[in-house]
Amino acid sequence: MNPIAKLDHQYVWHPFTQMRDWLKREPIVLVEGEGAVVRDLHGREYLDANSSIWTNLHGHRHPKLNAAIAAQLGKIAHTSALGLANEPASRLAEQLVKLANSSVGHSSTASPQQKLPAGHSVPSSPNPLLSKVFFSDNGSTAMEVALKLAYQFARRTPGKSRRGSPTEKRQSASLRRLPRKPKFLSLQGAYHGDTIGAVSLGHIDHFHKSYSDLLFPTDNVMAPYCYRCPYNRAKPERADARTYRKCQWECLDHLEQKFKAQKERGSSYAAFIFEPLIQGAAGMIPQPPGWLGQAAHIARTHGALLIADEVMTGFGRTGGAEKASPAVFACHQEHVQPDFMALAKGLTGGYMPMAATLTTQRVFDAFLGEYDEFKTFFHGHSFTGNQLGAAAALASLDILQRSSSMKSRHLLERTLCNELNGLWHHPIIGDIRQVGLIAGIELVRNWRTREPFYLRQQAGIRVCEAMARAGVLTRPIGNVIVLMPPYCTTPAQIRRIVAALSHALGVLALES
Numbered sequence: 001m002n003p004i005a006k007l008d009h010q011y012v013w014h015p016f017t018q019m020r021d022w023l024k025r026e027p028i029v030l031v032e033g034e035g036a037v038v039r040d041l042h043g044r045e046y047l048d049a050n051s052s053i054w055t056n057l058h059g060h061r062h063p064k065l066n067a068a069i070a071a072q073l074g075k076i077a078h079t080s081a082l083g084l085a086n087e088p089a090s091r092l093a094e095q096l097v098k099l100a101n102s103s104v105g106h107s108s109t110a111s112p113q114q115k116l117p118a119g120h121s122v123p124s125s126p127n128p129l130l131s132k133v134f135f136s137d138n139g140s141t142a143m144e145v146a147l148k149l150a151y152q153f154a155r156r157t158p159g160k161s162r163r164g165s166p167t168e169k170r171q172s173a174s175l176r177r178l179p180r181k182p183k184f185l186s187l188q189g190a191y192h193g194d195t196i197g198a199v200s201l202g203h204i205d206h207f208h209k210s211y212s213d214l215l216f217p218t219d220n221v222m223a224p225y226c227y228r229c230p231y232n233r234a235k236p237e238r239a240d241a242r243t244y245r246k247c248q249w250e251c252l253d254h255l256e257q258k259f260k261a262q263k264e265r266g267s268s269y270a271a272f273i274f275e276p277l278i279q280g281a282a283g284m285i286p287q288p289p290g291w292l293g294q295a296a297h298i299a300r301t302h303g304a305l306l307i308a309d310e311v312m313t314g315f316g317r318t319g320g321a322e323k324a325s326p327a328v329f330a331c332h333q334e335h336v337q338p339d340f341m342a343l344a345k346g347l348t349g350g351y352m353p354m355a356a357t358l359t360t361q362r363v364f365d366a367f368l369g370e371y372d373e374f375k376t377f378f379h380g381h382s383f384t385g386n387q388l389g390a391a392a393a394l395a396s397l398d399i400l401q402r403s404s405s406m407k408s409r410h411l412l413e414r415t416l417c418n419e420l421n422g423l424w425h426h427p428i429i430g431d432i433r434q435v436g437l438i439a440g441i442e443l444v445r446n447w448r449t450r451e452p453f454y455l456r457q458q459a460g461i462r463v464c465e466a467m468a469r470a471g472v473l474t475r476p477i478g479n480v481i482v483l484m485p486p487y488c489t490t491p492a493q494i495r496r497i498v499a500a501l502s503h504a505l506g507v508l509a510l511e512s
Contacts, residue, residue: 001026002041028468033060036489038473049467049474049497050484054280054312056350058399059488065349068395072387081135081385088390093133093356095397100130100341100358103327127337130358134377135385139311139344140193142355143273146307146340147184147197148379149363153305154182154270156366156375182270185258185304187223189282192273192309201273204281219269221258224251225285227431227442228450236447238424240433242288252294259302271340272299273307276331277435280312283480284440286433293334308338311355312438315346316400316487319436321409328400339363347389349396350486354389408487413437415491416483419498426505428459428512439483441501445512453479459508466504472497 001009005026014022029041036059038048048056058065072088079086134145184201186192192201200215202208208215226232227241231250234241262269276292279285296306313330320326320333327333329341340363344355369375383389399405413436420432420439430444430452443459445451453459460476467474474482483497 035059072391089385092390103332142342145357186273191281268303271305296336306338307340321406348392352389441481470500472500
């Protein structure tokens with residue numbers, strides 16, 4: 001075994017990894033990369049088919065990103081954001097605010113092919129202006145910021161007296177005098193990060209059950225998982241389940257009922273939390289067209305704020321690059337503007353750990369007051385708004401908005417769709433779901449019954465191991481194979497990725 005691999009086995013504890021299995025074999029040790037290709041210390045090349053766990057947008061060792069970081073290193077790498085400002089972070093905040101408000105329409109409508117049934121139209125709804133940016137380190141912290149802001153905002157706004165009055169000052173002197181305990185609603189299968197607040201918003205037993213005694217309770221409601229929806233009366237077909245489903249949008253009825261039940265208990269939810277268009281760690285579960293717009297309208301009708309977790313879906317991941325004014329963020333594809341937007345992963349092009357939470361002036365104003373009122377947002381990170389991350393992010397946003405980048409993303413999306421359609425002959429494929437440049441391929445024992453593989457069979461892991469032997473790297477979510485290539489991936493490389501997947505599926509079918 002290579003000395004570096006030995007060091008890894010001796011000292012490193014890997015995330016979301018059963019280390020007993022990890023220690024049984026020599027790990028792939030990556031040492032360099034360029035574009036969509038990475039190389040290990042033995043000189044073997046691999047295609048990075050999941051963008052280094054969903055973070056890398058433009059490829060490895062991109063000259064513009066490298067140059068931006070090098071140029072910033074020539075000035076200064078990091079200074080504190082506590083009591084100090086810096087140029088790259090200020091410019092990045094300006095750019096994010098502009099992007100967050102530039103693609104929002106005035107109403108949301110379902111496409112002619114996906115009309116909502118009677119009682120489920122998508123009317124116009126208010127689009128709050130996102131105007132403030134709080135920087136942090138990763139997706140979990142971005143969601144933690146959104147959660148804490150929404151919690152404090154909900155406690156400070158009901159029945160609020162005129163700002164600055166003696167009554168308000170007495171109320172603000174101690175948060176313990178504010179009796180309201182805001183509640184939050186998120187989707188079944190939700191994953192919003194690993195900090196305690198973010199975990200409390202999640203509903204994946206495998207990830208969260210171990211910490212149940214540490215968490216605060218949050219409510220959940222069924223997600224629109226068309227392939228396994230109990231209300232979908234359609235028999236399995238060899239197509240994305242969203243396209244042949246037979247239902248009456250009962251998932252939206254459940255959402256409406258959840259909000260009504262909470263109101264009957266005497267209050268509304270402080271916020272409704274969602275990943276727009278597709279849930280990631282839940283198993284790449286896409287929402288049918290029209291769902292998000294209507295779900296957001298239901299939440300707003302019942303007085304809840306919207307928290308959009310765009311950690312995975314942001315920065316062009318969910319497609320639409322072919323449009324004249326493409327949406328950078330997924331929620332805008334259904335003309336939904338949240339009150340909080342959490343960004344990370346692709347923010348810096350996958351180069352630096354950096355995150356941001358965007359919110360409104362209304363929320364910001366709830367934290368303004370006299371020094372001794374203690375309305376300050378008591379939350380922060382050592383590397384908040386760091387210059388290197390901000391410089392990389394500015395360069396990444398510049399690349400992202402170039403016409404050449406948009407054209408290549410559109411071509412890549414179409415190529416991926418065409419190649420994935422050639423996989424339906426595999427009997428162990430139950431569903432193939434694609435949203436932009438995100439794809440999830442769900443493996444089943446019997447596609448006619450949707451019977452899943454047993455967890456102990458490690459179907460997803462075995463397929464990804466076979467793909468690695470063929471020179472393609474990705475990571476499964478249970479029985480779902482994830483493909484999420486960098487935007488610089490070529491059509492020929494996409495064909496290689498899907499060919500490696502097809503071969504691995506054949507091997508698994510024979511072994512099973």
